[in-house]
Amino acid sequence: MSATATDAQILRAVARYTGAQNPSAFLALNRGNDTFTLPGTDGVVVYRRTGRYAVQFGGPFAPDDSYGPLLDGFRAHVTGQGLHLVGVQLQHGDARAYARRGFTVNQIGASWALPLKDFTLRGTPFMQLRNKISRALRNGLMIQEAARPEDWYARLRAVDAAWLGAKGEHVRELEFLVGEVGGDAQAHRRLFVGTIEDQVVAYLSYSPVHGARPGWLHDLSRRVPGGSPGLMEALNAHAIGVFQSEGTPWLHFGFTPFTGLRDTAELPGHSPAFQWLMHYLWEHGEALYPARTQLAYKLKWGAREMIPEYVAFDGQASPAAFVHIFRACNAL
Template sequence: MIAASTEASTGNRILQAIRAHTASENPSSFLTLNSGNSTFTAPGADGVVVYRRTGRWAVQFGGPFAAEGDYGPLLDAFRRHVRDEGLSLVGVQLQRTDAERYVRRGFTVNQVGASWAVSLAEFSLRGTKFMQLRNKISRAHRNGLTIQEADAEQVRDAIATIDTAWLGSKGGAQQLEFLVGQIGGPAQAHRRLFIGTIDGAPVAYISYSPVYGSRAGWMHDLSRRIPEGSPGLMEAINAHAIEVFRAEGVAWLHFGFTPFTGLDADHEVDGHSPAFQWLMHALWAEGAALYPAQTQLSYKQKWGPDVLIPEYVAFDGPQASLAGFAHVFRACNAF
């Protein structure tokens, strides 16, 4: 019997799948463990599909996390399940190998953005390239910033203080979900949290999620700061975390997915939608109200990323769907 579930007990199954089946090399795969996600499995198939339902759409995160021989059958079974439920299917944050497989099954697939990664083996902030970054970090420390790695439960009140101030500065915006990380829940034991204080008061934090595959390491995930705080808070915390990771022999720091960035015609796959491609470029140029892609990319580029990883959106059918794309943002609680 095919199973679709939101049970928290599926967390271990998902974790085992993303650890074991890394062929797609999805650096954001740990986000599949976010609370609120649904999972799909099929009898005899070694793997799992993770998705959220919004309205009449199923929004899938990445491709199936499955053994090579079970990838196609699991995707086909999930596709049938979605159709049997009277839903339409859109997949987001697919990697290149996922994208090519989806194209062969009749999906319309376009690049939707990119993620970025820094090799830590020889990483250094020395040199003129990072002079402005070093200045911001130094300013934060001169203003009294202290950084520590912390247990999320033990600093729960501090996190809440920062979150409340941060969301308040966004006009009371809601917490984003699905394509961004979270703090707490059963998966928290696998994350790492670095928090900054000034004169004992919490001012900023960064949560890091594990990344599996050939570029294993950590992903700079959920991050918040108090408004009107010292310049350089996030930069100083991330620089501190990098030194901790380097001392542990961690090979890669990922900066996660940013929509509308890293767009390149060479990244598109066969059968992509030219109209949707145009829309992505337009949203990069003028879509700050929907998502601050340029601001996000500016922060990531400060660290001199070594790798750009194109990511894709896939629509089940012969054309891209604006309604499907809108439901990706609905799944993220963006509106």
């Protein structure tokens, strides 16, 4: 029998059980997620149900001795409900565990990270970036870290509305595998806000990352359409300066599907057909997800630490299961 984990349990699990080294683990706390636990067992499985699928976020966030029982228990639970299990954003260790259990595991993309210790924006490679930042500052951009994020929520929602409105009436706000602002988890995030003449023009939220590459995850970011170039760049540069002053080792830029695909990252038993499909979507899949654009932003910061991430199908590689990942994200 499963139980629902509290936010405190989820937070403890992602902060303590970092064996998988999932840079996006904090997204487990997103509102709207379902959880699966086993009585008397530490750790939690995080997922969303969509249609006939249970889309699991990462592997179990659990100590070594609970990982297997939790995964097996969740698999049985999903099967018992007549659903199909698909896991997304599994890390390499998760991928091996799922492959050993007969899942078909493929690389689905990568997350990207930047070591901050010696990072500087000096030099030719960052000249365009510096110019954009300078332009935003010359246009009057003021940046502050929100000491009380709740004081900003209404103004941030106005930015969200403007941003979403400019994308077109059929564009949906993504969930699940993207960050959030607000809720109880906000106490653990950091929020940087940009204003011009006291109007909020952009914001950037960071979530904590625990484990071997501790730091912050460049998470939810929004800006008003039009207006000054360089707003997001200036916000991130400011935040990097703050993080470096605190001795933060890493800035993570998070997961982008279809990026960083490497033959050497695939595990034995992967699906060659699905592997081909991921490469095809890297080349031609902008309408499904703007992977090239997203990666370009990360690379222009020098985020070249590439961390492969995986999808796991319980059975053969399934396009329908893959599609339901996007459905769980509210992309469809």
